[in-house]
Amino acid sequence: MSETEARTAREEWGSRFGFLMAMLGAMVGAGNIWRMPFTTGQNGGGAFLLAYVVLLYLIAVPGLMAETMIGRYTRAGVIGTFKQFFGSKSAQGLGLVVLLVNVALMSYYAPVIGWTLYYAVHSLLLTFSQPGFEAVAFWEAFSGSPLLVMAMHTVTVAALAGVLVFGIRRGIERVVKWMIPILVVALIAISVRGLTLPGGTEGLAFAFTPDLEALTRGSTWVAALGQALFSTGLGWGIALTYGSYLGRYDDVPLGGGLFTAVGNTSIGLLAIFATFPVVFAFGLEPSAGSELAFVSLVQVFPQLPGGAGWAIAFFVSFFFATFTSGLGITEVGVTTVAEETRLSRRGAVLAVCGAIWLLGLPSAYSSSFLGQMDFVFGNFGLPLATLAIITLVGWKFAPERARAIDLNRNAGVYVGSWWNLIVRYVVPVVMAFIIGYGAYTSIGTDDQAIMLGGIAVMAVLVVASAAVMNVLGTADGTGEPARPKGGD
Amino acid sequence: MPLSALTWLSVVGALVVLPGVAAAALVRTLRSEERKLELLRRQDAIDSYSPRAMADLRAWLRDNPGDPYAPIARERYNECVRTLRTIEEPYYDWSDEEIERLEEL
Numbered sequence: 001m002s003e004t005e006a007r008t009a010r011e012e013w014g015s016r017f018g019f020l021m022a023m024l025g026a027m028v029g030a031g032n033i034w035r036m037p038f039t040t041g042q043n044g045g046g047a048f049l050l051a052y053v054v055l056l057y058l059i060a061v062p063g064l065m066a067e068t069m070i071g072r073y074t075r076a077g078v079i080g081t082f083k084q085f086f087g088s089k090s091a092q093g094l095g096l097v098v099l100l101v102n103v104a105l106m107s108y109y110a111p112v113i114g115w116t117l118y119y120a121v122h123s124l125l126l127t128f129s130q131p132g133f134e135a136v137a138f139w140e141a142f143s144g145s146p147l148l149v150m151a152m153h154t155v156t157v158a159a160l161a162g163v164l165v166f167g168i169r170r171g172i173e174r175v176v177k178w179m180i181p182i183l184v185v186a187l188i189a190i191s192v193r194g195l196t197l198p199g200g201t202e203g204l205a206f207a208f209t210p211d212l213e214a215l216t217r218g219s220t221w222v223a224a225l226g227q228a229l230f231s232t233g234l235g236w237g238i239a240l241t242y243g244s245y246l247g248r249y250d251d252v253p254l255g256g257g258l259f260t261a262v263g264n265t266s267i268g269l270l271a272i273f274a275t276f277p278v279v280f281a282f283g284l285e286p287s288a289g290s291e292l293a294f295v296s297l298v299q300v301f302p303q304l305p306g307g308a309g310w311a312i313a314f315f316v317s318f319f320f321a322t323f324t325s326g327l328g329i330t331e332v333g334v335t336t337v338a339e340e341t342r343l344s345r346r347g348a349v350l351a352v353c354g355a356i357w358l359l360g361l362p363s364a365y366s367s368s369f370l371g372q373m374d375f376v377f378g379n380f381g382l383p384l385a386t387l388a389i390i391t392l393v394g395w396k397f398a399p400e401r402a403r404a405i406d407l408n409r410n411a412g413v414y415v416g417s418w419w420n421l422i423v424r425y426v427v428p429v430v431m432a433f434i435i436g437y438g439a440y441t442s443i444g445t446d447d448q449a450i451m452l453g454g455i456a457v458m459a460v461l462v463v464a465s466a467a468v469m470n471v472l473g474t475a476d477g478t479g480e481p482a483r484p485k486g487g488d
Numbered sequence: 489m490p491l492s493a494l495t496w497l498s499v500v501g502a503l504v505v506l507p508g509v510a511a512a513a514l515v516r517t518l519r520s521e522e523r524k525l526e527l528l529r530r531q532d533a534i535d536s537y538s539p540r541a542m543a544d545l546r547a548w549l550r551d552n553p554g555d556p557y558a559p560i561a562r563e564r565y566n567e568c569v570r571t572l573r574t575i576e577e578p579y580y581d582w583s584d585e586e587i588e589r590l591e592e593l
Contacts, residue, residue, distance in 0.1 A: 250521075
């Protein structure tokens with residue numbers, strides 16, 4: 001195949017199941033396993049879930065439909081998509097913003113995947129069930145060794161590159177098709193085991209007993225909003241990128257929207273069933289966050305009959321959850337770099353993974369740096385990316401036009417005009433609110449300085465991206481309607 | 489510890505609206521893919537819009553004839569009309585009368 005042919009023939013998902021598992025895998029990450037259970041218990045249990053489900057269906061489902069649809073329509077990565085819609089090169093810089101936010105996000109998420117990989121490997125080596133094993137000392141020895149954490153970060157990035165270099169169908173799809181089903185089965189098995197432990201149902205009572213008064217508190221809704229938006233990965237460019245590899249007869253609303261958003265949350269729900277009964281049966285602290293997985297549960301599994309097996313099931317599936325997210329986040333950069341430069345896919349994988357590895361070294365070296373990156377990009381970078389993508393659909397493509405021409409094309413469910421209002425007004429307003437609320441609640445706290453720094457970083461990112469695209473951007477986007485590439 | 493009725497309601501409700509809906513969506517979308525593939529193998533093409541989606545597209549084209557995206561919309565509309573006239577079995581729930589009433593734009 002000639003170079004020209006190789007660059008014009010766009011890969012497609014090999015199967016519907018592969019696409020769905022890739023979407024689910026990309027959205028299910030560490031937050032589903034250690035954040036969702038505690039956030040639910042802390043914010044009113046069943047009442048929080050009610051608020052969460054309302055917001056999930058109201059915002060995340062329509063938002064993911066919009067993002068996946070725009071990817072399928074343009075059949076391009078994030079920069080290519082913005083180029084197709086915007087004549088102004090500066091506006092095309094928004095695509096570069098989305099790309100850079102993803103690379104930044106992945107730079108501190110890769111070390112976290114490294115943690116889960118380290119624990120998965122040790123669960124397979126049966127380390128946790130050795131006599132005299134000390135969970136706290138083990139965690140401190142690992143997290144306190146920058147060399148070890150950086151080594152795991154390196155192995156993680158190499159493993160991601162090793163999958164991504166094979167492309168969509170032979171790389172990502174081949175891996176997620178078995179990792180995600182194993183994750184689900186493992187969580188179900190651990191849930192059943194936990195619920196049959198004496199005192200296990202107390203965990204359910206903590207997580208699910210509805211404190212209806214919580215529904216009247218703004219903080220419950222803000223927490224539900226944050227969980228609904230961030231755990232579904234809405235507007236990060238992943239759904240756009242994965243959607244760009246859909247075939248012409250593929251559906252968007254049912255798989256890319258409903259199944260992805262609700263399936264992702266279902267795995268969060270399974271994580272509640274898997275962890276909280278065990279936490280309560282053994283009298284552990286449910287608010288321990290990441291330590292809940294890496295310190296508390298490690299001590300508990302060996303105490304169960306067949307404990308080594310349960311530890312393997314939990315930590316290997318935890319690694320699968322984070323690794324498949326890493327694939328999705330990194331693929332945003334790989335697709336875009338392969339399209340926008342002269343690099344082959346292999347070259348793009350090396351360039352993007354190399355950048356992630358290098359930028360991730362400070363986060364691997366220092367957990368406080370990792371925390372600061374998470375604060376800046378979690379509170380400001382990701383909402384900014386979401387705002388850019390949803391505004392593209394809601395205000396540039398225009399929702400009624402998008403819905404009539406593309407969203408309902410080959411759709412598994414019909415999407416009515418209610419969708420227009422949500423994509424045009426509700427999601428952008430909510431994202432602007434999230435950014436503003438994050439900034440407002442930091443005023444007068446220890447986070448104030450980093451919040452101001454975060455806003456400054458985002459401002460620089462937007463201006464610099466616009467400037468870069470002004471120089472390097474091509475005049476693809478002439479202001480003429482975006483024509484879908486191929487297949488039409 | 490026995491759970492209260494309200495807690496049980498909350499647990500069951502969460503299971504229905506989350507994994508229940510996700511499983512239903514998964515089964516439905518995989519079945520529809522199977523059917524699409526089967527129809528494509530048999531007749532080489534399938535209709536891309538349901539009757540409601542086609543009506544929306546027609547209404548949008550009627551209201552926005554000069555829109556810069558109208559040529560793409562028209563192209564897709566006409567392609568679906570032509571496909572519906574050539575295939576034996578539509579993917580969506582089209583009646584013969586509905587197909588006969590369709591005209592290219």
